[in-house]
Amino acid sequence: MxxxxxxxxxxxxxxxxxxxxxxxxxxxxxxxxxxxxxxxxxxxxxxxxxxxxxxxxxxxxxxxxxxxxxxxxxxxxxxxxxxxxxxxxxxxxxxxxxxxxxxxxxxxxxxxxxxxxxxxxxxxxxxxxxxANFIDEPTPNYPFLCLIVSGGHTQLVRVNAPLNHTLLGETLDDAAGEAYDKVGKMLGLGFPGGPVIDNLAREGDPEFVKFPRSYLDEDTFEFSFSGIKTSVLYWLRNNKIHFTNQITKIAESRETTNKKLQTDMEEPSTNNRQLLTNLCASFQAAVVDVLIGKLLSASDKFSIKDIAVAGGVSANSELRKRLTDSARERGLRVFFPKTEYxxxxxxxxxxxxxxxxxxxxxxxxxxxxxxxxxx
Ligand SMILES: Nc1ncnc2c1ncn2[C@@H]1O[C@H](COP(=O)(O)OP(=O)(O)OP(=O)(O)O)[C@@H](O)[C@H]1O
Ligand SMILES: [Mg+2]
Missing domain, CATH: 3.30.420.40 (ATPase, nucleotide binding domain)
Structure with a gap:
């Protein structure tokens, strides 16, 4: 040795x-x-x-x-x-x-x-x-791009060869997962907010509020998510909306039968739920737009056709769906680990x-x- x-x-x-x-x-x-x-x-x-x-x-x-x-x-x-x-x-x-x-x-x-x-x-x-993208087949070919989006980091990496990578850019402020968790808190969705926002956003209108997209300098691969998060806060303040402890209601309604769900929908909380799902979808659309935009422009710039995503936010259903669609249109291959990884x-x-x-x-x-x- x-x-x-x-x-x-x-x-x-x-x-x-x-x-x-x-x-x-x-x-x-x-x-x-x-x-x-x-x-x-x-x-x-x-x-x-x-x-x-x-x-x-x-x-x-x-x-x-x-x-x-x-x-x-x-x-x-x-x-x-x-x-x-x-x-x-x-x-x-x-x-x-x-x-x-x-x-x-x-x-x-x-x-x-x-x-x-x-x-x-x-x-x-x-x-x-x-x-984590190498646990199951198929695996990316080198060099590939990897977007790591987690609770503490948002990093775009060029993986040149096994165990050899170059950091292309990272977030200047909040990580994507951190923004999900902070917005989740503002919406009364408990911690961590990411998976709950992802679920609720499926029912909502992503164009309900046009939250800002921070692309920063187009030639760099840095990210910023604190602006999107603060815009949600200001939108809630300006519209005098306070969400508290929505999580119990959502958790209950997930466990209920269809019959009970229908009863819930006749109750006044329906308005809140619609608003909540619209805000979740609008916030998520802004985050996903930026993540995909940066990833695709790095793929163009470096002519790299294999793209992997990793970290907790890579479990996000909207990110998976939209990136898979964009990749198909451009002839790229996209890789996500299984959700448990x-x-x-x-x-x-x-x-x-x-x-x-x-x-x-x-x-x-x-x-x-x-x-x-x-x-
Ligand atoms: N479906 C989802 N949609 C969006 N975000 C999600 C989803 N599932 C999990 N997350 C987010 O992923 C994050 C947790 O991921 P992970 O465990 O990789 O982060 P971490 O280990 O805390 O941070 P790091 O890896 O940077 O040290 C949380 O912020 C959580 O909200
Ligand atoms: Mg982690």
Whole structure:
């Protein structure tokens, strides 16, 4: 073995078959097993404790990870029918993320690897989002463009070759997922707002309000979402509209039978629901326009025909539909991970870990958590 910086390179003759992936960067505790390029388990526990605070409370996240890490890893191994002694390597997120949350997963992985006398590798969470597109076939050809749209990041990346990428641009203010979550809060939709807005927007009119689209300088691949978010706030203020706790009503109506839904529709709340769905659709249309606009102009500029999307917002149904349609019209190929691999998950960590181990890369025990780790 030999070391360069944080990486330890070991003999390529060492056979890496069973890899455990661990993810604890934010509010999901997740573990997965990959064996011979196939995901055998992917256990994700989302911490519900944060919902009552309308956002993630770092200290509570670390504590929840501490309680969950052992049972989640055990469940992942059990589901994959893999004994600890059969593991060949462990991959774990070491940044970016919340320091306390990262440390739980990283220290657990280091100790487990040390105890089992197997290598471990530190994984950049954002890089893992990109390679979630390689979990299932078909996969993009290199070079390809990847738009990472998550709760903390909006980045456009040119992936030149395996494990080699260039950042083309990123958001100057809010991430796309962050804007979804903040608008969700304004609309009384709880946290996280993204999936709920996505659902409600299906019923709404995207042209109800024309929220601004921030394309910034057309030649750059930077993004800005705080303007769209603030426009929603001003629109609500100007129209004297306050939405509070809509989430209970929506959750109830989702669980009700058709008959009950019809009764609901006769009630005065119908007006609110229509307004709510129209606002969700109008906000979403503005975000999706910008994301697709930037992605397509990068595809033109670099003459790259394979486009991948990653991160929590890549689960968005409107983004998926419209980007797929635009790609078809232009003869591009577009790739999205399966929904369970869009938000934080151990499978993407295990996948990238497998690629790194196969390239002969592992980490030294000195590796530490880096909250602002860059791509
Ligand atoms: N269907 C959806 N439509 C829009 N946004 C969504 C959807 N599903 C999830 N999201 C958003 O995805 C985000 C969570 O994604 P993810 O777990 O990748 O982010 P994160 O890990 O918190 O941030 P990062 O990856 O930048 O560190 C949240 O902001 C959530 O609202
Ligand atoms: Mg993430």
């Amino acid at each position: 030999f070391c360069v910086g944080n990486n330890t390179y070991f003999s390529l003759f060492y056979s890496i078959v069973n890899i455990l992936g661990i993810e604890t960067s934010c509010d999901e505790t997740s573990a997965a097993v990959i064996r011979d390029c196939r995901i055998k388990s992917n256990i994700i526990s989302s911490q519900l404790v944060h919902r009552q605070y309308g956002g993630i409370v770092p200290e509570l996240a670390s504590r929840a990870h501490q309680q969950l890490i052992v049972p989640i890893v055990e469940e992942a191994l059990h589901e994959a029918e893999t004994k600890k002694s059969e593991l060949d390597g462990i991959a774990v997120t070491y940044g970016p993320g919340l320091i306390g949350a990262l440390l739980v997963g990283l220290n657990f992985a280091k100790s487990m690897a040390y105890g089992l006398k197997i290598p471990f590798v530190g994984i950049n969470h954002m890089e893992a989002h990109i390679y 869009c938000t934080d998950n151990g499978a993407m960590i295990a996948k990238l870990g497998e690629m790194k181990f196969n390239a002969g890369i592992s980490s030294s025990v000195e590796l530490t958590a880096i909250p602002y780790l860059q791509l």
